[in-house]
Amino acid sequence: xxxxxxxxxxxxxxxxxxxxxxxxxxxxxxxxxxxxxxxxxxxxxxxxxxxxxxxxxxxxxxxxxxxxxxxxxxxxxxxxxxxxxxxxxxxxxxxxxxxxxxxxxxxxxxxxxxxxxxxxxxxxxxxxxxxxxxxxxxxxxxxxxxxxxxxxxxxxxxxxxxxxx
Amino acid sequence: xxxxxxxxxxxxxxxxxxxxxxxxxxxxxxxxxxxxxxxxxxxxxxxxxxxxxxxxxxxxxxxxxxxxxxxxxxxxxxxxxxxxxxxxxxxxxxxxxxxxxxxxxxxxxxxxxxxxxxxxxxxxxxxxxxxxxxxxxxxxxxxxxxxxxxxxxxxxxxxxxxxxxxxxxxxxxxxxxxxxxxxxxxxxxxxxxxxxxxxxxxxxxxxxxxxxxxxxxxxxxxxxxxxxxxxxxxxxxxxxxxxxxxxxxxxxxxxxxxxxxxxxxxxxxxxxxxxxxxxxxxxxxxxxxxxxxxxxxxxxxxxxxxxxxxxxxxxxxxxxxxxxxxxxxxxxxxxxxxxxxxxxxxxxxxxxxxxxxxxxxxxxxxxxxxxxxxxxxxxxxxxxxxxxxxxxxxxxxxxxxxxxxxxxxxxxxxxxxxxxxxxxxxxxxxxxxxxxxxxxxxxxxxxxxxxxxxxxxxxxxxxxxxxxxxxxxxxxxxxxxxxxxxxxxxxxxxxxxx
Numbered sequence: 232x233x234x235x236x237x238x239x240x241x242x243x244x245x246x247x248x249x250x251x252x253x254x255x256x257x258x259x260x261x262x263x264x265x266x267x268x269x270x271x272x273x274x275x276x277x278x279x280x281x282x283x284x285x286x287x288x289x290x291x292x293x294x295x296x297x298x299x300x301x302x303x304x305x306x307x308x309x310x311x312x313x314x315x316x317x318x319x320x321x322x323x324x325x326x327x328x329x330x331x332x333x334x335x336x337x338x339x340x341x342x343x344x345x346x347x348x349x350x351x352x353x354x355x356x357x358x359x360x361x362x363x364x365x366x367x368x369x370x371x372x373x374x375x376x377x378x379x380x381x382x383x384x385x386x387x388x389x390x391x392x393x394x395x396x
Numbered sequence: 397x398x399x400x401x402x403x404x405x406x407x408x409x410x411x412x413x414x415x416x417x418x419x420x421x422x423x424x425x426x427x428x429x430x431x432x433x434x435x436x437x438x439x440x441x442x443x444x445x446x447x448x449x450x451x452x453x454x455x456x457x458x459x460x461x462x463x464x465x466x467x468x469x470x471x472x473x474x475x476x477x478x479x480x481x482x483x484x485x486x487x488x489x490x491x492x493x494x495x496x497x498x499x500x501x502x503x504x505x506x507x508x509x510x511x512x513x514x515x516x517x518x519x520x521x522x523x524x525x526x527x528x529x530x531x532x533x534x535x536x537x538x539x540x541x542x543x544x545x546x547x548x549x550x551x552x553x554x555x556x557x558x559x560x561x562x563x564x565x566x567x568x569x570x571x572x573x574x575x576x577x578x579x580x581x582x583x584x585x586x587x588x589x590x591x592x593x594x595x596x597x598x599x600x601x602x603x604x605x606x607x608x609x610x611x612x613x614x615x616x617x618x619x620x621x622x623x624x625x626x627x628x629x630x631x632x633x634x635x636x637x638x639x640x641x642x643x644x645x646x647x648x649x650x651x652x653x654x655x656x657x658x659x660x661x662x663x664x665x666x667x668x669x670x671x672x673x674x675x676x677x678x679x680x681x682x683x684x685x686x687x688x689x690x691x692x693x694x695x696x697x698x699x700x701x702x703x704x705x706x707x708x709x710x711x712x713x714x715x716x717x718x719x720x721x722x723x724x725x726x727x728x729x730x731x732x733x734x735x736x737x738x739x740x741x742x743x744x745x746x747x748x749x750x751x752x753x754x755x756x757x758x759x760x761x762x763x764x765x766x767x768x769x770x771x772x773x774x775x776x777x778x779x780x781x782x783x784x785x786x787x788x789x790x791x792x793x794x795x796x797x798x799x800x801x802x803x804x805x806x807x808x809x810x811x812x813x814x815x816x817x818x819x820x821x822x823x824x825x826x827x828x829x830x831x832x833x834x835x836x837x838x839x840x841x842x843x844x845x846x847x848x849x850x851x852x853x854x855x856x857x858x859x860x861x862x863x864x865x866x867x868x869x870x871x872x873x874x875x876x877x878x879x880x881x882x883x884x885x886x887x888x889x890x891x892x893x894x
Contacts, residue, residue, distance in 0.1 A: 234863050238855060245863045254864070258856050266860060270868075274754060274810060276861040285854070287861035288754075290810060296865065298858040302805065302817050303850035304742065305858040309866035334746040336777055360777040361738065361747035385777075 237295070237308040293389045327376070330367050330393040332386045336360030341382050347375045349395060356380045356392045367392055397714055398422050398472040398497070403437070404462045404487075405477030408768040408784055409692070410437035413475045416706040425469045427462060429455035431776040436768045443469050450778045456480045459487050466496050473497035473713055475706075479780070482689040483510050499713040501667045501688050508663040509686040515659075519683040522662035524655045527598060527674065527682045529553075533591030536573050542594045543572060549597040552576060554583035561586040565597060598682070600834035602675040603627065604639050605687075606656035607697045609708055610666040615718045618653035619697050619705075620727050622670075625833035626822065628745065633815070633838070634822065635693035636732045637700050640793060640831025643730075645679060652681055659683060668694075668709050692735070692785070695764055699731035699789040730796040733787040734804070736767070738775050740813035749777035754810025758803035762789045762796075775812060783814065793831070797823055821848065 236243045249255040251268035258264070266280040276287040288299045295308030340357040343349060354366040355375075373395040380392035401417055402425040403410045414424045414437065426441035431450035438444045445465035448455030455461065457480055466474055474491055476482035482500065489503035500506075509515045516526055528546050530538065533555055543550045543566070552575055554562030562583030564575040576592060584590040602625045610616035623639030624632040642648045656671035663686075670691050672684040694705050712718075738748045755771040767784030769775070775783065788803055790796040804820045822828055825841060850858075 232867060234867065236859055236862070238859060243859065245859050247863060247867065251864055254860070256860055256863070258859055261856075264856070266857075268860070268864060272754060274865070275808075276864065278857050278861065280857060281853075283853075285857045287857055288808060288810065289861055289865040290753075296862045298862050299817070300850075300854050300858055300861075302820050303848070303854055303858075304817065305850070305855065305862070307858060307862040309862050311867070333743065334740070335749055336747065360749050361779065361781040363747050365746060 233312065235310045235312055237306075239306055326396060328370065328373070328395045329391040330355055330369060330395065332356075332358050332367065332388055332390045332392055334358065334360055334365060335388045336365070336386060338380045338382055338384050338386060338392070339364065341378060341380050343375050343378065343393060345375055345378055349373060349375060358386060358392075369393075369395055371395070398710065400425060400443075400469065400471045401473045401475055401499070401710070402427065402462070402466045402469060402471040403441075403475050403477060404456070404481055405475075405479070406432050406435060406437055406456060406768075407779065408766050408782060409477040409479075409690070411440060411768050412766050413477060413706050414440050416704055417475075417710070420707060420710065422710070425465070425471055427456070427465050429778075431778050434773065435776075436770060436773070445469060450776065452480065452779065459484070459490050462487075463490060463494050463496070466491075467494065471496060473499050473710070475499040475709070476689065478687075478689050478692055483687070485510060497713050499667070499709050501663075501665050501669060505663045505665045506688045509660075509665070509669075509688050512685050515686050516683070518662050519659045519686075522658040524659045524671075524683040525681065527596055527684075529595035530593045532593055534593070536576055539576060539594045540569060540572055543569070546596045549599065551595045551597040552579040552592050553595055554579065554587055554589070555591040555593055556583065556587035556589040562592060598674050598676045600677060600836060601625075602639070602641060602833060603632070603672065603684075603835055604642065604652065604675050604681070605670050605672040605691075606652050607691070607694070607705075608656055608660050608665070608669045608671065609705070609712070609718065610660065610669075611712050611718045612666045612715060613717050615721075616657050616661065616665070617718065617720070617722045617725060618656055619701050619703065619725060620649055621652060622691075622693055622696055623833060624693060625835050626828075626837055627835050628838045632693065633735050633737075634732065634819070635696055636730070636793070636796075637696040638727060638730065638793075640833065641675065641679070643793070643831075648675075648679060648681070655681070655683070659686065667712050668705055692782075693733055695766060695785060695787045696731040696733050699764065699787060700727045700729055701725060702728070729789055729791050730793040731787060731789045732793075732796045732800050733785050734800065734819045735782055735815075736784045736786055736807070736809075736819075737815050738781040738783055738812050739815055741815050741818040743813070745815070747777070747781050748813040749775045749781070750812045751775075752809060752811045754808060756806065756808040758786065758806035760803075760806075762799050763787075763803050764789070769809070783809070794829070797829055821845065 232247045246257045254266045254268045269277045274289050278285040290297050298305045336358040339359045349369045351371045353369045356367045376396045377394040400423040403413050417424050423442045426438045426444040427447045428438045429450050447461040481487040485503040485506040488498040491498040549567045552564040562579050564579040566575045579592045580590040604621050604623050607619040621639050622635050622637045624635045626634035670687045673681040675681045739745045740748045751774045764787040769783050788799040790799045801823050
C-alpha cells in the first residue's frame, strides 16, 4: 500500500510492503526496511527497528495526525492517493474564509453580525476556557456572511465561528 | 482532634488535603459544582455535597453554600486549600462565627497581609526590605532625585495601574522627562489618573520565597526557601528547594528566614504561610507579598524537610504546639516540581480542556505526583488548567534534574495537550542546569530556543506509525469532521495490526 505523507510541511511518501507486526516498508525512495510493530494501547505503537525500541504516540489533531516519539513531535498528514481526497482545513479556495476556534471553550462575546464589514486583525469572537480569554480575529478584510457562534455556547477546537467573504 | 473536615476546594489540592486527612483518620467532606460531579476529589471523599453550578462565583466562592454544607455534614473544621476562599478574611471570620475551625491564619492576619499595599506597610513596619520606590506620584524633579539616589534603571508605574499600562523603564536622566510624560498620559487614558511613581528596577530578579509555620502559642519557624523564578506570564511553573542560589550562599536562608518571620510576627500570624521575596543580582532581597495559605508548590519543601505541611496545618488549627524548634529543621537533598497544565505549548500555550484518552503516570524512585486526573476524565473548561504537580527528590540538584527529565519521559497524557514536553526542553537547557534562573527565564528561553531537531531515524519511525495508524483506521467510512471527536482513537487498532 502506497501512501502520500506531509511530514512537518514536507511532502513524502511511504509504501507498506508487509503489514504489522512483521512490517516491511519503504520511506520515500529509500531502501526497504523492516520493523516489528505492536499497538499495546490505543494510539500507542511499540516499534522495534534496527535493534532499537521506539514508542510512538499518535493522536488526531486539526489538519492531520500528531506523532510524538521521545518528546519529539511530528505533524503528519496521511493520504491514500487512490481512496481519499486531500482533506481541507479552514481556508477555502472560493474566497470565503472560516474563522475557527483555536481552542475548545465557551463563547463569551460575539463582536460582529452578518453583513458587517471587517478589517484584517479585527476581533470577531471571544472564546474563554480555563480563566483565559482568546479573541479570534479576522485574518483579512471582508464581509461577514455568517456567524454560527452564539454567546454562551460551548465550542470545540476547529469549530467555525464566523465566515468572512 | 477533629473528627470530620470539609475541603472547600477542588482539583489536585482537594485530593492532596484528603490524603493527609485520611492518614490522620479524619473523615473528609468534598464540595463540588455541576462540572465536578465525577472529579477525583468527589470520588475520593467520605462524604460530598453539591454547592452550585459550574461557575466558581456560584459554587466554590459562595461562603453561604460552603458553610451550609459544613453544617449539614457536621464538620469540625474547613481546609480552604489555595485560591478560591483561602485568602478571604470574611470567610475565615464566617467559619469562626459558625463555630467551625478555619484551617489557616486568623481573619485579622489575612486582612493585614492579604492586600499587597497593606502587606507592604506591615513589612516595612517590621523592618523587612522592600523594593525602593516613591509610592506616590510626584514632580519630575522628585523622580530625578530618586533615580540618582538609587541608581538607574528605574521603573515608572501608574499609581492606579496594572497590566503594564503606564509602565516605562528608564535607563538614564536624559530619558526621564519624556518617559514620565508618556507614562503619565498613558495612565490618564487607561485609568483616568495620570499619577506615576518611580520604583527601582530589579533586573533579572529571582523569585525566592520562605515557608513559615507558626502555632497559636507564639512559636514560629521557617522551613527554608523555594525558588520559583521559572514563570510564564507571572505564573510559577517550576519550583525547587533548595534554591540553586541559596545553596551557594547558605547565609541567605537564615537572613531571609528571619526577615520573613519578623514580617509575619507583625501580623500576629499563625498556621502555614509564605513570604515572597525578589532577589537582585547582588543577592539583596526585597519583600514582595505574603500568601496567607498553603502554596501550590509546598511539596518541594515537604520532600526536603520530611514534614507534612497539611498535617501540621491541621494540628496547629486544633491548638497543638509546634514540636520542633528552628534548629531542629534540616534540609536534605534537592527537590523540583513541574506544574503540569492542560495547555498547548505549540499553540501559544492556549488552554486545552477535554477528555483524557490515555494516561501513563511516571513512577519509580524519588517521584511524587499530586494530581486530580484519571483516564477517561474530561478536564473541565471552567477552572484553572492545573492537572498535576510532578515533583522529584534526589540527593543533589543535578540528580534531581536528571530524575525529572526521566519522569517527564515516562509521563503520557493523551486526548488533550499538556506542557510535559516543554518542561523537558527547559530542564535540558544548559542555563537551567547551571541554575542561572530569573523571572524572565522562559521569555529568553523561548527567544533563543528553536524546536529541537529530531534525529532523522525518528522521522522514519513517526512516518511508519502515522501510516499504520491512518490505514488501520481508514477501514471504516470517514465520519463527518464537524463532531470534533477523534475517529482514530474511537476505532482503535485496525486491519494492519491484527
